[in-house]
Amino acid sequence: MVRLMMKDMVALTFRMTQDRDGAFDLAQETFVSAWQSLRSFREEAKFENWLYRIAANKALNYLKQRSRRPVASIDSLETEALVSGFSPRNPEQLLQAKEMQKGVLEFMAELPDQQRLVFDLRFYKELTFEEIAKITGKAVGTVKTHYRQAIIKLRAFAERKGWRL
């Protein structure tokens, strides 16, 4: 279970930071912090949501401390190693997966940190707005606003990239 959740955490921290080594460090820190504060975990909450909360806070702090937003330059993204977690059936599929990753990371780099987090938790983790509100400590209305704005930006991004065709 821990290993499965670890994959989940790395995926989240990687999309948030777009820094492969940083994502691994943050995922590691997430599990260590969770272990240290296991007593504060309330059983009525979902365990993975509790982990998301820790990981999200760590990722936001990481971005704040480094004063850096994810870099949109595709060449600088170290996506190679993470693609290996996805098992393509053939080289074409691998290429397609890489292109997809690049596109996502490029788009997510354009979003402010909070919007990126909300988008990630909603779209990739498939959480409800209420769950995201608890994780981020924001009001449900605020979370919805973040998501709505992220999707408006996504539509514009897709238009530029010709994704609609």
Add this chain to the structure above:
Amino acid sequence: MNCSHFQDRMLLMFGQKQLPEELQSHLAECPSCRAVWEELTAVSEKLGGDDLFRPDDLQVERLASRVDTAIEKIERDNVPVMTRIRKGWYERIPVAAAAALVLGIAIGTYMAGRTAFDTGSAEIASDITGVTGLYEGGDEELQENTVGSLIYDFTAQHSYEASEWLLDDLTEEELDFLENNFDVGDLL
């Protein structure tokens, strides 16, 4: 409700497979909103899923091992000393046995020395008593020399601590005799 309201709801439903019935009904009868929803669906398909960004098993194993190491270190640093001793007590049996042996020898040696010391101090005290007895009999010069040399020998052999043992064994009368006739403080 107008299309603008539904399209706003569609933004919030982006990425969801199951739409609310009300929205589904509207899409069935509104081509413009249906077009927007189809466009959003096409875009969402370009984003892939969470698994696209997950590390492989080997990377996860390495990471899990790093987590284990970090947790072990924290545990090691936080465990109280006594718990640490208790935890690995069986590994420390040889050390404990050696320590007990050394301690036993030290205590044994000390006790043997103490017994010998007690015996010695009693003998000296008895000698002094004998001398004071002689004093009562008369020969003052002899008595002074004998008692002085006895105390000198005794303290030379047994160091400063000897004085306490010596004095403990003397009667008040004998102590008075020593104080009146010798500079006991210097001698002892």
